[in-house]
Amino acid sequence: MTIAGGFLSNTTTTPGRAALAIGGGAGRRWSYDALRRGALAVARALRAEFGPHPGPEVRIAVLLGNREEFPRLFLGAAVAGIPVMVLDPAWSDAELAAVLRDTPPSRLFCESAGEPLTRYVPPAALLEVPGPRFEAWLGDHGGGEDPGGPAGFAGFAGVPDSAPFYVGFTSGSTGRPKGVVRSHRSWLRTFDRYTDEFGIDASDTVLLPGSLAHSHFLFGLVHALHVGATVCLMPAFDAGRALDDIERHSATRLYLVPTMFQALLDHARRHPGRRFPGVRSLLSVGAKWSPARRAQAGELFPNADAVEFYGATELSLVSVLHGDDDGPRESVGRPAAGVELSLRSPSGEEVGVNEPGQVHVRSDMLFTRYLSAEDGEGPDRDGWFTVGDIGRLDERGYLHLVGRKKGMLISGGLNVHPEEVTAALLQLEEIAEAAVVGLPDEHWGDLVCAVVRWHGEARLALTEVRDRAAAHVSRQKCPRRLFETDALPYTSSGKIDHGRVRGILLDGRHGMREVM
Template sequence: MTIASRFLSHTTTSPGRDAVAIGGNPGQRWSYDALRRGTLAVAQALRAEFGAAPGPEVRAAVLLGNRKEFLEIFFGAAVAGIPVMVLDPAWSATEVASVLRDTPPVRLFCETATGPIADNAPSGTVVEVAGHGFEDWLRRHGGREAADGFPEFAEVPENALFYVGFTSGSTGRPKGAVRSHRSWLRTFDHYTAEFGIDETDTILLPGSLAHSHFLFGAVHGLHAGATVHLMPLFDAGLVLDHVERYSVTQLYLVPTMFEALLEYARRHPGRSFPQVRSLLSAGAKWSPTRQALAGDLFPNADAVEFYGATELSLVSVLHGDDDGPRDSVGRPVAGVELSLRSPSGGEVGVNEVGKVHVRSDMLFTEYLSADHRGAPDEDGWFTVGDIGRVDEQGYLHLVGRDKGMLISGGLNVHPEEVTAALLRLEEIAEVAVVGLPDERWGDLVCAVVRWRDGARLDLAQIRDQASAYVSRQKCPRRLFETAELPHTTSGKIDNRRVRNILLDGGQGMRELL
């Protein structure tokens, strides 16, 4: 069984039902049968090119925006038994070049072969999806002809590798993590159990398919038989229009998108969307005070946040109606085990801080590049370096990353812990916490704030209010304000860029005393 198996079964039971729509354009809607034809055409063409047993070293790659062909290639490669590298169109030229150079694909599907693609992709591997290039490639290898029927393909085992997802690059160049069909199929099971998504749902994914949160949402939605709506670009007003017009029941978000929806609704009051059953947020901690406002727009929605990673898949879930601590990331889902360990490797106790190790049947297999070492150990445990604690009720609280820790005045300070405290303040819409070199303190804890609705606090007020949630010694010692914070392509604040801007003079960031 592959990640495409259940999707293909829906194409025979409900061929005419809408599978995918993009941007609300009537001409950009495709039935399950139409998506099946595209999927099988790609599978046939890949098999014609690379044989019935291509092996994991044969990799396709997609560098595309949110378009139907992305999903056809993704599903088609799964059926053909060929892993897919998902590259991000928002990457810099340097990042694209680095990935193509380090782990070259045998077939690259992109909008157009210019810039770093032309300079770094292996010769003869590129298929341009815009224009006629994709159709020409399919016809050349018999794809469209085969898709008129139901071609049979050799069975692909569940443990076969099928997907290479890349980390966001917020701490360095993108790092590819390889997943098996089995790891996603088990994650499908947990999503279905946690959120009840089925063929009656309409799912809206306003983010890029290059990000695993939204790609997984699309693939799981089609696995469940739902209708999936994509957007070419995020636009808060259009998102709310789509939610209303298409009776969306499941909305995938990251916290920055939710903030934009709230801001748009504030400027255009009077609307409510009671048909939405779930808001599914991941990628960064959702401010508890902001999450509590979900009911203003979505009165019947379960405002869910979950913790995971490209390597770990789903780890823990915090439902909106959960009575657990809102500064946590929830309890582990069924089948997920946690082991929090001290630097010496021993287990820490309840409410003691340790490095978070995870074991489940959803973990990745290995990293793609030889430059990036790491895989689950012989006992099945893996860590991405997150630091946290588990409380008496079993809720996981994240406090930082092992490589991002600051040492300020001899005290260990995790920026995420300080960030979580600052996000409790109503005046703060977004904040980055970074360390700057200082002769006295070593790392001087600094906060760069984007204010909400014209509010403003000075440094003393920030320290006084934040100290209710985090030790005063860890509170910021310098405070900057800015109109806009830089983000990674996955929607997280890019702390590395923030720090570099401050080191270069803080252009656009003004210090407050």
């Protein structure tokens, strides 16, 4: 079975049900049957071009926004047994060039075929979407009578669930994106866990306000179609339009990253009087919510389970913290079903309860390998893998993340993980967002600095921040310099861009104001 199997089943049982809506108001809508026909046309065209048994070197790439063609291409390629490299339109030319130079696709679908695409991909392999060449490609290769129902896919049977179907790319503020190869089986197992953990089913309408170039939102799309739900995509995130779409489409599930949730709250406060009792779940990943932010979820979504979960492009779902969980709010929850954790010291030994160690994960949801061997190896022979996060397990089995091995600061000889300092700052109700970085210092080595965005009109002095944060993290790790800003920079995946924050502070010409 491929990741398109559940979707295909729904096209026969509920062909007229709404599968996809893109944009609000008069935006485009697709039924399950219409989306099936679109995916089938793509699958036929790909098989006609690359043969019934495409080799492992065959990959297509998609460089599109949240357009209607994206799901057709992604599902059609899955049916045809051809992996899809999902490229991010928000990448710089240098990032895009690095990926295309190292791992050029067999065919690339894009909105505009300019530099650096034409430098690394032959013109004949580029198809602009939408465009006459794309339509001709579908017509030439994907035409013919559509028998409908299961018969329409009878010629595409035989793709093993161990085969790769997707190459996602790790998000980050610096460095070349790393391609992560996923098998059908890894996502099918993750589908099972999401369905059991969150209860998403055919009665739901799922709103995805983020880019499909990021696995959190792409997974939300494919899982929703797998269980027969309706999916609403936004061409680009806008807080006001997202709230309108929740109302317009009667959305019941909402995928988010914390910065999006904060934007929804800020917009709602400027336009009071709206509540959305029909939303059943807020599914957030990417960074911790502050306890104050989590408590504010009830202002807009009084009946929603505010769920935070920890995972990664390589790992899928690792741990979950539900809104009604009595566990510590600063944790990322307990391991999901079927997930094993092993926290290890630098020498590879298991650490004790509440001792920090590198988080190793084993489950049937892990990725297969990196696209380029230069990016590292996949899971070891015993099935364990780590993305380098540092955490600790408490007495009740809750996982607390304290940092990344590569992002660790050494300040006055003390190891400082920026994430643990950030978590302490977010315990202060006056702070809405925080970024912790290290600046070079002759005395300290890395001088711990924080940039904060205040909650409302609240303000604190540096000494107050240090004194109150010291209740949650060692005082030696508390920020020694503090800056305030009206807006923090984000990566394209909605995470705070710590590299840019540090660069802005080093440059010295910025709008961030030092707090004394």
